[in-house]
Amino acid sequence: MDTIKRLGAFSLALGAFASAQGASAAGIVGQVDVRAESGLNARVVQATSTVDGGLRTEAGPSNARSGESSGTEASTATTTPATDEGVAAGASVSAKSGTVVVTKGDVEGEEPSETLDPMEVSATADFEAYARSVVASDDNVLKIESGPEKVSVWYREPAKFIGIVPVTVSTRATVYAGGEIEIDRPWWAALFVTGENTEDIETDLTATAGAIARTEASAALSSNAQARLVNALRAVLEARHEASVEASTSTGARDASSVE
16 A cells, blocks of 8 residues: 555655656747836847757857857758747837847748849838848848847858868857947857958958948938948858858869869
8 A cells, every 4th residue: 555655745745856857848949038228118028039940050159248148050051930939929129129030930921022222211110111121031030129229130151170170160240339349159169270360351341330330420320321230240140151152162173183
């Protein structure tokens, strides 16, 4: 009888543990990150995660100023829609801060439309349409987050894990309203060999996106300025991406010929 009672108690404990584990796992998807901005208002940003069957990881250090993280993705990865509710509903817009966030998941399944002219953007709705067209039409643009204070673009950067395995690192380029440029990569980026130097990218962006931000009459970036900044950030990152791919291809060809 004692043995039966012990087995029953063990079964109940095992069931409770399994339920707790399930609740913990469920809490991973759709977690909410609450952060204070300027010590006055708090905004809630829906954290998103992508689940796919390919070779892909997304992680990175939190940045002290922007609270975002960069990631890395293997070049053979496949992409599936994010399970996060905010992504499925489309690009998110914060009514308080005027921040627009567009990810690959937001435009999943959409036919790439003709990219709007950034000079024609004059309102938040225009900017959201512009940002969506950029993310949908450029495979290397992973995410755009923009508001009156700063504009950020996440872009795939070619790299090699320990100098051998081809991957792409998600590099975030940010320009602030005052013209300051910031490049953010994962803390473990030291394990990856990239063809681009952070200082060189910052120099190019300072001369382009930084100049646009500094010439704004207002301390807050207008929708038009944000669109022009996205265009400038993307142009530099795209040029750097193509240069890295070309350099890697040339190096590979030389190595192959030397082996022969």
